Amino acid sequence: MLKWERIAKDFMAVSVGKEYDGEPYYWTTFYYYKGLVIDTGCPHTAEESAKFMKDMNINIEAVLLTHYHEDHCGGAYLFRERFGAEVFASQKSMEILANPPEVPAYRQVVWGQPKPVKAKPLKEVIEFSGLAVKTFETPGHSFDGVSLLIEDYLFIGDLVTNPSPVIIMRDENLAETVNSLKMVLNLSFEKAYGGHGVWRKNDLAKVLENILDLKSNVEALHCMGLSIEQIVEKLFSKVPKKVVQMEVISKGEWSRRNLVKALLEMGQK
Ligand SMILES: [Zn+2]
Structure with missing residues (x-):
């Protein structure tokens, strides 16, 4: 499935999901901005996304990936194949x-299972037809996460996916997420x-505050002798299905x- 909206001239948000x-x-959003495609949706929706771009008669100069997860890199191989677009990602993402x-x-x-894609490493600043893309390493959600600043817009991938986290992946590193958020706020x-929302700077500051508040709560409960399972039960028993x-x-x-464990590990690092 695909839905899209025009944010501004030459700027579109395209959401796709199997x-x-x-x-x-799940919806995942990728973006088109002045010839650049930032993320690409998942492997299952690659054909649909490429067809949409073709039908819109859009010229794709390059594809920029924020991280290697399949719902972000899944269409990259096809955009490269159909449009001849070079794919760029963090140096850390090349191998995976x-x-x-x-x-x-x-x-x-x-x-879907991602197909191999040969990408080139993003540099600190890289120019495409006079448009400067600044790359900032923002690990946390994934080891290779980057945020891309293009003119006034910041593309953050999955650095933030929820106003206050409830559920996270096993290998997420919240201490890195906190550092990345602090950097981005500057x-x-x-x-x-x-990939899962649009955020004002104040929203991101609030997310940072929420993570740190949650960390304090979890640590306090842990000090009282509660196990990880008991803390989950106490803080997150009422969650959506x-x-x-x-x-x-x-x-x-x-x-x-994973979230409670990661919050406790933050204090130990
Ligand atoms: Zn992700």
Whole structure:
């Protein structure tokens, strides 16, 4: 499934998701800005995304990836094939993009297995037809995360996906997320565009505050002798059904437990 909106002249947000029973499993948004495509949606929607770009008669000069997750890099190989667009990503993403490991079964169903893509490393500043793209390393959600500043707009990938985190992936590093958010808050930008939402600077400051508040709460409960499971029960027992479903189908790769564990580990680093 695909839906799109024009944000400004030469600036579009395109949201894609694999359809299941008339609904997408999950929407992921990628962007088109003045000849550049920032992220590309998942492997399952690659054909749909490429067709949309062709139907819109859009010229794609380059594809820029914020991180290697399949819902962001999944269409890159096809944009390269159909439009001859060079793909750029963090130096840290090169290997995993070129040789993507087999993703777990549930991710193959929801997003699809990514195909290998040969990317070039982003530099601190890189120019495309006079348009400067500034790259900032923003790990946390993934080890290779970058944010891209193009004119007044910041593209942050999945650095932030929720106003206050409830569920995270097993290998997310919240101490790095906090540092990345602090760095990003020092940049000058109008809005931050992510794979799962658009954020004003104040929103990002609030997310940072929420993570630090949650860390204090979790640490206090841990000091009182509560186990990780008991803390999850105390803080996150009332959550949307989708959260619990995700924990079950991902066999814990996404979970509230990961979040509590990561918050406790932050204090130890
Ligand atoms: Zn991601």
